[in-house]
Amino acid sequence: MESALIFGGVAVSLLVQFIKTKLNLGSTSAMSIVALLSLGGGVAFYFLQMFGLWEAVLQILVSAGAFYAFIIRNVVTK
Numbered sequence: 001m002e003s004a005l006i007f008g009g010v011a012v013s014l015l016v017q018f019i020k021t022k023l024n025l026g027s028t029s030a031m032s033i034v035a036l037l038s039l040g041g042g043v044a045f046y047f048l049q050m051f052g053l054w055e056a057v058l059q060i061l062v063s064a065g066a067f068y069a070f071i072i073r074n075v076v077t078k
Contacts, residue, residue, distance in 0.1 A: 007061060008045070012037045 015037060020030050048054040 003058060007058075008038075008041050012041060 012034060016030055016034050019025070019033055023029075025033070045054070048057055
């Protein structure tokens with residue numbers, strides 16, 4: 001459950017920062033976007049857990065992160 005909170009928080013933060021810089025939004029609009037994205041993420045998490053897909057999603061995210069950290073960052077950027 002903690003990993004779900006970490007991944008969800010990181011995803012929402014990155015997405016809000018991206019939207020905020022692209023659309024030049026104020027703090028009230030940014031907070032509204034955070035609330036909507038968090039609600040949408042909660043609904044998505046609920047359905048992924050209900051259908052038993054959450055473990056697979058976490059494995060994909062962890063594998064992608066490891067692939068990036070060990071392969072792409074060390075090979076492509078050098």
